[in-house]
Amino acid sequence: MKPPAFEYLAPASLDEAVAALAGQDAKILAGGQSLVPMLNFRLLAPPLLVDITRIPGLDYIEDWDGGLRIGALTRHYTLETSPLVKARFPVLHAAMAHVAHLAIRNRGTIGGSLCHGDPAAELPGLALLLDAHLKTTKRTIPVAEFYQGALATALGEDEILTEIMLPALPTGTGWGFEEFARRAGDFALTAVGVTVGAEARIVVIGAHETPMRLPAAEALFTDRADIAAVAEAARDEVTPNSDLHASADYRRHLVEVLTRRALTAAWERAA
Template structure:
């Protein structure tokens, strides 16, 4: 299909971009790599009056060491995220999950900020940001990941607010990590995905962090699983038992790719696998 008519602006500064959105009066959309927005425009599932292109703002690109955290610019592409040495050293879970996004063409054009702001619960990166206690830095404020995703394809961003980047703590440096994803084809959205971090001490699990993809209208933090494995043995049997709690608090969709009950089962199986892989069990 052909998108509805819209105006296009390419600001040269962040303040101009915010002003353009404010002038659009809730009828504007930010476009970066366009890998999420353009399909919606073609299907006329979104029909903004103005597109504000932020791809010309260099301050939104790149990874910066901020002491206790990494600040990853919203315009940093998936390709750059996967290969960045700071991310590989301090947030390898993000690199691992990003490497599963779509295909090479999409990873070269798509951006981490676009993926997160799109707020698709079937996207791979929102669950990672949630599991890592990320903080979203916008043109107006900072928003913890647990408060950023509010509903299906809906975030806490205001109409005139631009996502500048995401801050990930270095606290998980040295933890075991794994992203386990079940999808029908290499380019498809996840039917279910699990982002997992595990810290081991003396052969036991000291702490774990688990985020679930496509198990509700927003990404889900599997707190029940985290509690179940803490201070317990790092064994496959223990992980399989704890993973039975993965569906707690979720509301997975039923669609052509699987029923809600099927997704609950997948969450249990994939969580056990992700825990074992992250713990090296």
């Protein structure tokens, strides 16, 4: 068998799940689309898996004062096909098309992707772009304080993410999302998400250990005529690593090109 042996626990409530995690060297199993491959490769050997998918009431997309509250067990496919998501956060809808493939989106969850925290995954970057508040069994964490490094978050060992709260975007906000990957559905070499309204927000994924905002580049943007200069500033603001898939120079180049395309699209969409 590919995976190492583990104990399996399927709690029926969040209270049971939190109690099961306390003091244990356990991993939470939600959609499993990142965790199970890591176990198949034996990159991890947790003694206990706590399968939270039998806990009711964590799979929903609801209005939140013009924004949305999304249950942590909501599947990617549900996000991708939700008319409410498409209407309120079209940038999230567009980005979902880049998340792996149908069978992965059917199974993977928004909470799982956010808590796994892969530096090249779309959802952590989108959460940062949309200023998400992450509600857990203990507290609510602003996304800007959530990521501490590659695959590392502020979550405690017996803390479970339960809800993703996305505040409403101002009316007329323009948006753009541009990704480059070697093959459809692969992790991004680099992707850039932007929103343009009274101010611009620019988030880059795949260029740093965590998704990152580019405040220096953002501050330069006031008009369409600034786009080329902002894209160059974005390129100079990131410090990516070289790896097997792309050199640091190539990733910086991608940041410039993708920022230019995303801002141009956002400017055209802004009212």
